[in-house]
Amino acid sequence: MKKVFSSNITVKTIFEDVNGLKAGNNIWYSGVKIGTVKSLRFLPNSQVEVMLNIEEKSKEFIRKNALAKVSTDGLIGNKIIVIAGGTQKVPSIEDGDELAVAKVESTEEMLNVLSENNKNLLSITDAFKKISKNILEGRGTVGMLLNDDRLYRDVDETLAGLKKAATNAQTLTASLSAYSTKLNQKGGLANDLATDTLIMHDVRATMFRLNETVASANAMVNNLKTVSADINSNSKSPIGVLLHDEATAANLKTTIQNLETSTSKLDENMLALRQNFLFRRYFKKKAKSEAKEEEVKKEDNKESGVKP
Template identity: 45%
Template sequence: MKSAEKKRSVIVGLFVLIGIIILLAGIFIIGGQQNRFGGAIKVTAIFDNAAGLKKGGNVWFSGVKVGTIREVNFTPASQVEIVMVINDESKEYIRKDAAAVISSEGFIGNKMIVIEGGSSDIPFVEDGDQLRAKEGNDTEAMMATLQVNNENLVAITNDVKALSERVRRGEGTIGAFFTDSLMAENMKAMLANLNQAALNSRKVSENLAAFSEKLNSEGGLAGDLLTDTTIFASLKSSMAQLEDITQNASLMTDNLSEATGKLKEDDNALGLLLNDEETAAQVKETMKNLEESTEKLNQNMEALQHNFLFRGFFRKQAKREEEEKQDSIKAAADINK
């Protein structure tokens, strides 16, 4: 009986001892996480909104947990002061100009503080320093933005639904395009015309390519014009001559214009004859007198031919003319033989 009680006492003692050991281990683990044991410094940061931070929250730096949140206090300016405990091993990597940002562990996890930045030429933080507060990604703001985006998406979906319904009923240009058979036929005809235009453009391109190939071939006129310097020099000389001819023609045209202008004036003989009626009448009278004088002269010459003093002279002259005529006819007949 005593041995059984003794055995029971030993077992109970073992369980109690194990419980005490577990309790002490838990205390040390939690105390270590809360920096209750060992060296640590306190730093603060002041935020306009704590965004759900609580005592015991984690403090991270470069992805490593470096401390915990010790206190969350209000300031006289209605702001929130966050007191953080940073362990001694980590304080040597955090600079005085580092920034404290409120973040969360996952999308909907607990709130925590993330320490960012810091210049290499700035001293390390010390006990009682205040870090610069920086606005982070607030989950509530993100959710509000997401809600607004969802509402906009619903509105866009409704608009698309209404538009598709109008298209189904055949309203508007697009609706008519999908429902009107005549428009569909017109579209087919237009596409056929575009296809034909594309074929024509292709043929034109092929013809241009063939023409350019002929231009580059040797022996052709176009190729000689593009490559033969002698022909180019001849063409250049011909163009110069044409330019001279053009200039001379222009000069001649100017001279003719000037002469025509002078014909309209009365200070020269031709202009006087063309423009003065009195002078023209005098010239006509003179021509008439000359015609009458010529007729009288012919009569006088005929009278002289019948005069016995000049009759022999005129007969000899007529005989000489007849002989010359006969000689001409004989020479022509000899040539024809």
């Protein structure tokens, strides 16, 4: 039954605890028996070295990175070695190789975990009991919500307001989306300003010229302010004298009146001179010459097509 006469290879594995494993127990791989436990021996560091006899015909399916663990054949059966895992890229095992051990939780460890979980469940149950009692007695926010109708209505109204605000936010978002879509349409001013480099260049140039114009206007205004201040402060300059000296202004008015009177008298004298028989012939001759020049000028304009 132990296939004594079949060809085998021997590999080893080292366990911290074999849980009652003994020589002659079976070795399984993917649910198939492939060998038996050859021997067990203690190592100096409280570990157990287990030698495994594996059928040679099965070694090609077991990879060097496969893991071994101690298990049970059924619920109350004998202990067995189970080999599992391994990747196809890794070579198959050979005689004398050592298999790594898969970590397995012992029954004692599992019972300890279950005991700890029971304690935690008990604590959680006690906490839930206290919470449910406070809720039933109307303590805390949840208890007040369950027992106070007024507070419940307030919360309900608040939720309705939040729902309405969310609806308005969605409407606003849709409007903004539609507006942004229109801005992105080609041909619009905003799209041209954002995408047309020529327009932006012209806008920048225009702004630069506007800045220069404003600067020039500021300089001119400053100059006018300076001149005005100088005129107001310097009463000895010609303009200052005209603005501030009343005597000079009166003399200037008198001079202008005298010039107007002299001009009028000069016109009268010239008219009288033209009526004088000594100069009458001169002025008639001059008038004829001017009339002749006017006729020649009209004839030239007609020939050239220019309207008089």
